Amino acid sequence: MLLKALTEANGVSGNERNVRELILNEIKNYCDQITVDSIGNIIAYKKGNGVDDKSIMLSSHMDEVGLIVTGITEAGFIKFKPVGGIDERILISKRVLIGEECIPGVIGIKAIHLQEPTERKNAVKIKNMYIDIGAKNKEDAEKKVSLGDFIAFDSEYIEFGHNMVKAKALDDRLGCAVLIEMLKEKYSFNLYACFTTQEEVGLRGAKVAAYTVKPDLALVVEGTTCSDVPGTEEYQYATRLGEGPAISIMDRASYSDRDLAMMLYHLGKKNHIKVQFKQTTFGGNDAGSILLTGIGVPTAAISVPCRYIHSPVSVMNKDDFEGCIKIVKLFLKELENKPIKKWEVIK
């Protein structure tokens, strides 16, 4: 099952190779041309009918947040730093996989019995954490682990509850899965499906891909925060699980093109597909990079809500995911043979 394979593959920002190879294998028969650029983006091109000359870019990122090996202690424990934005508090008592060989390791913590009451009150800082791979000493560890090795969460894809999925990296393998679906259809316009790298460390791959493609319009498909959990006020929920994919209005990196955002929303409403607006404006995604490319690209973003995003246990609702696929398909069909907002000459 594609989403299972995608989320279980390890591809921390800067090391997306495994995910890239998986995707290349999936899409090779559906594209007219596939290129991989120097930062590792896949740019998959489907030619249009030759009459509709606009180019549309779909974008999802292949990378996930993770960790990277920054040191090995004399006793053989691994020191690390986070790659991308991770809440440090979730790291304790988790399993990880290190490097290309997926060496298993654990992030432990001093047993509660051995802690002072004051210690227990404070969150543990990353600089005091370490990964245990069972090595005897530094030399032993160095046989299996090197400086700069990337570390991913060890977390299985599991379907549970009522139509829910728990996995790591739903942000943004679910987006990649949506793009792969879209590549299976034919369109009147030129389609560029971009599977980007290094979104989590600064929307990097998308900046480069957008420069190469210079599309007329772009849609980003993402996984986004869903905070409809105890402890948050209703007006602070970014999105709600089960209420459908979320259309972005504005975030720290981009302001969605209003016409495109409304089109996505109304396509959902008209076709009785649950759809919501993203309620908060924190964070940013590849739309921020794409929109500012060249002469400017009208951009929108549609996201599937994920609880506990950026952790090994992100949770999404399969109906929201299916809804996202449906709306993106309708959106692309809607744009077929239609002129879009470009450069307007008044005088």
Next chain:
Amino acid sequence: MNTQEFLHSLSRSTGVSGHEYMYSKEIERVFHDFCDEVRSDELGNVIGIKKGNAENPKKVMLAAHMDEIGLMVKNIDEKGFISFVNIGGVDPRILLAQEVIVHGKEDLLGIIGAKPPHLQTENESNQAVKIEDLSIDVGLDYEKVKEIVSIGDTITFKAESKKLLNNYISGKSLDDRAGIIVIIECLKELKNFRHEADVFAVATVQEEVGLRGAIVSSYHINPDIGIAIDVCHGETPDASKEDTFSTGKGPVITLGPNIHPALSKKIREIANEYNIAYQTDVDPGNTGTDAWAIQVARSGIPTLLLSIPLRYMHTTVETLCFNDIKNAGRLLALFIQKLEGGLEELLCC
């Protein structure tokens, strides 16, 4: 060309971000000795081109920044004291009892003094000062100061460069004049080798205020490979071992998302083959150097970062071991020499 002497000379030169033209001619002159062509671009980056001998040469860009951190005149009060803002990351604590040069219509010596201890409250003596509470005393009255100094004039630190033991050098602005010397060392070595690629040696501007020179120069040159040369933190008693590197044990090669993995692998192989000592740094994101800008220029550029361990960064007593610079220059020259043929195989992801 005695590169160690030139480093001392560069360290004493002044050119704060945005004002590198105050001394960039010194670099242009030296580039002329080693390059086929020297030019500068719209923002003042100095670019020296040393041609390779291939038919369709690939382009390798080397970037080290010319600018230094410093200060700028914000206001002149009615007593003639000058208040200022920082250009780049200046630790306010180094400013107390510091000698500076105010570059007005003429250069003026200025003193940033501290409130005398017997006038300080108990709290004050324990707290770090803030830039907005400091001012520069040029020993002139308001009228005279206004004649010579304007709002926006730059201010640099007055600091001698010194030779310490064991080929160590201390001075201001070794960040990143050390990088410029690495490039010159590399160009020197390349004179003895045949190399296929065209080498673009770039002394970039405004790195300290946002990698600005690198952004425009990498767009302009659009190289096939970009290599930034900067400094990293040298080990000192008060800093953690994890974030610092030994001086004298070789340049530092960085790994991480900002760096192309095939390139970092190749340069380490070359270092091993030629017994050039090096150290490894792992950076999980923005390396904070020109490499971050170069990597995402246009359609993307495979990037490397080479750093010289430097103690007391962003002070007037930055300290490094010159041997690291020589070794870095040599390593870069070997790396460039070994770039043969099409780079597709090397760079394919």
Next chain:
Amino acid sequence: MELLKKLTQTFGPSGNEEMVRELIIKEIRDFVDEINIDPLGNLITRKKGNGKKLMFAAHMDEIGLLVTYIDKDGFLRFSNIGGVSQYYSLFQKVMFKNGVVGVIGYNEKIENMKDLKLDKMYIDIGASNKEEAEKMVNIGDVACFLGEFHTNMNKVSSKALDDRIGCFILMEVIKSIQKHENDLYFVFTVQEELGLRGARTSAYSVDPDYAIAIDVTDTGDTPESKPMALKLGKGPAVKVKDSSIITHPFVRNLMIDTAKENNIPYQLEVLERGGTDSGAIHLTKGGIPSGVLSISTRYIHSPCEMVDMDDVKNGIKLLTLIAEKKL
């Protein structure tokens, strides 16, 4: 003055600049050779010439609020568009594009001003419940602050002088220019308050040889203000540095020399924090030498910003002379 008043009072938060754009097009239509709107909404106008390409930029957008949620009692929660100060927002009136006016309230007792947070505020449009509110306003709708336009002696106060004063100056320059050899582009940008976004893409399209942005800047002439050399009425300011740019010496000196040659008063500006469109323009493509003309403004990003019209008039004079100078 009427034009300036109309400009400031027009609705136009970042991403929603269309009404300002239409007003500008109507005013300057007959004075330019080309008018284009780019994919992001920047208004790019041109007075053709054979010489160097000179781009002037002023941003059309103002700060505002974005409705993100409507609660069951009809109160609206919002996010800021651009740098909205929580201190300036308390109990201010805001207006939506369709004319609906609301007040900003706070959802708890204010014990300490230091704890004031934007996300504890809401907009009250007087609706009794969600359904009533939804008849007037929807999620995604945007509001600007209300701030009347007043003149007092030489001073003007209003909301959105940042940067409608810049737009006004450019419009007056367009109308004042007599002969010019340079190829002049007057760009009214979008989304500056969100990060100089319109400037970045419009500079890519125009690809000028030089650029000058016109925007507001802080002053140091109010009681107990932080030391800063700028004062209202002492002339338009030539920017040396802010967080986004260290201005190019050629452009900076061009502005200073032109001012000196024509006896136009000017000030030099160093701003500690803050950026303008030139910050984005100068880093476009291979680099574009850029500068900034700043108008000293008190109370920036409040509903009652204040400028001195002498500075504005001198700014218009200076820019017109620069536009007409052969570069």
